[in-house]
Amino acid sequence: SQQGEEDPQALSIQEGENATMNCSYKTSINNLQWYRQNSGRGLVHLILIRSNEREKHSGRLRVTLDTSKKSSSLLITASRAADTASYFCATSDSWGKLQFGAGTQVVVTP
Amino acid sequence: DSGVTQTPKHLITATGQRVTLRCSPRSGDLSVYWYQQSLDQGLQFLIQYYNGEERAKGNILERFSAQQFPDLHSELNLSSLELGDSALYFCASSSSGGYNEQFFGPGTRLTVL
Numbered sequence: 439s440q441q442g443e444e445d446p447q448a449l450s451i452q453e454g455e456n457a458t459m460n461c462s463y464k465t466s467i468n469n470l471q472w473y474r475q476n477s478g479r480g481l482v483h484l485i486l487i488r489s490n491e492r493e494k495h496s497g498r499l500r501v502t503l504d505t506s507k508k509s510s511s512l513l514i515t516a517s518r519a520a521d522t523a524s525y526f527c528a529t530s531d532s533w534g535k536l537q538f539g540a541g542t543q544v545v546v547t548p
Numbered sequence: 549d550s551g552v553t554q555t556p557k558h559l560i561t562a563t564g565q566r567v568t569l570r571c572s573p574r575s576g577d578l579s580v581y582w583y584q585q586s587l588d589q590g591l592q593f594l595i596q597y598y599n600g601e602e603r604a605k606g607n608i609l610e611r612f613s614a615q616q617f618p619d620l621h622s623e624l625n626l627s628s629l630e631l632g633d634s635a636l637y638f639c640a641s642s643s644s645g646g647y648n649e650q651f652f653g654p655g656t657r658l659t660v661l
Contacts, residue, residue, distance in 0.1 A: 471649060480550070481638065481652040488647075526591065533604045534579055534642055536650060538591035 444527060444539040452547055457514040459542040461527030462507075469530045470503055470510050474523045475541070481526070484512075517546045551575065552653035554639050560659045566627040569656045573620055573641030579603070580622040581642075581650060582614055586635040597622055629660045 445460045461470070469488045473481040487494045487503045487510065494501045500513040514521055524543050528536040551574035559567055573580050582594040584607075593606035597616035608614075611629075616622040626633060636657050640650040 468647065473652075478636070478657075480654040481640075483550070483649050483651055486649050528591075530650075533596060534581065534644070534647075534650065535593050535596060535604050535606060536581070536583070536591075536640075537593065540590050 444525070444542045446542060447540070448543045448545075450545045450547070451517055453518055455517055455546075457517050457521070457544055457546070459512050459525055459544070461510045461512070461539055463510075463527075463529045463537075463539075464508065465529075467505075467529040468532050468534075470501075471528045471530060471536065472499075472501060472510075472512050473526045473528060473538075475526065476523045484525075514544075517544075519546050519548050522546045550651040550653065552639060552641050552651050554637075554653035554656050556656060557654065558657050558659075560661065561629060562661055563629055563631060565629050565660075566625065567629065567658065569624040569626070569637050569639075569658075571622045571624070571639030571641075571653060573622070573639075574651055577641035577643050577651075578620065579642045579644065579650075580616055580620070581640040582608075582622070582624050583638040583640065583652075584635045585638065585655075586632075589635075591638075594624070626658070631660050634658055634660045 471486045472484040498515045524541040526541045528538045553572045578599045594608040596604040614624045636655045638655045640652045642650045
């Protein structure tokens with residue numbers, strides 16, 4: 439079963455625009471992690487936000503976490519063609535077991 | 549490069565066969581996780597080992613088993629393979645349990661014919 443649900447399922451934007459995707463989850467978490475996957479390849483870790491944090495930045499990425507609403511968002515600013523990928527949120531319990539959402543497919547056109 | 553290695557990259561086999569997937573975690577990481585990614589089920593957690601001991605089990609079939617060796621590398625054994633076992637199998641590692649990032653290997657693509 440999947441813990442998280444990403445929204446939207448797909449996103450198409452132009453280079454330079456911002457991309458925002460949301461993740462909702464059902465149970466309490468230890469932390470929430472965002473990953474990127476280029477077509478059929480490995481998962482690249484983007485950012486981890488702990489349950490007691492509300493916002494985190496890493497380069498062009500900004501992640502927010504609202505534990506009261508059980509939701510998180512990932513913002514990619516000034517997108518590039520190289521950002522084209524699937525993005526997954528994953529919630530972690532205290533053992534580290536990750537439960538993934540279905541992902542958001544992002545296409546950035548030049 | 550995450551530092552997690554997996555072999556082989558691709559595996560093509562027939563139904564009923566048995567295969568072994570291998571994973572070497574990042575240097576110093578004690579936790580190893582196995583995940584399966586398929587079109588219909590998405591990314592599913594299979595099993596976790598910490599310093600040689602099984603820590604948590606997810607949606608892992610009885611036909612599948614895993615172990616972590618003293619040098620911390622791990623193997624996932626899949627037996628009596630079925631067509632539905634065709635998927636990408638990922639290994640991930642982290643330095644501890646649930647508090648740190650998990651870094652994923654490139655995956656093994658298993659095709660069962």
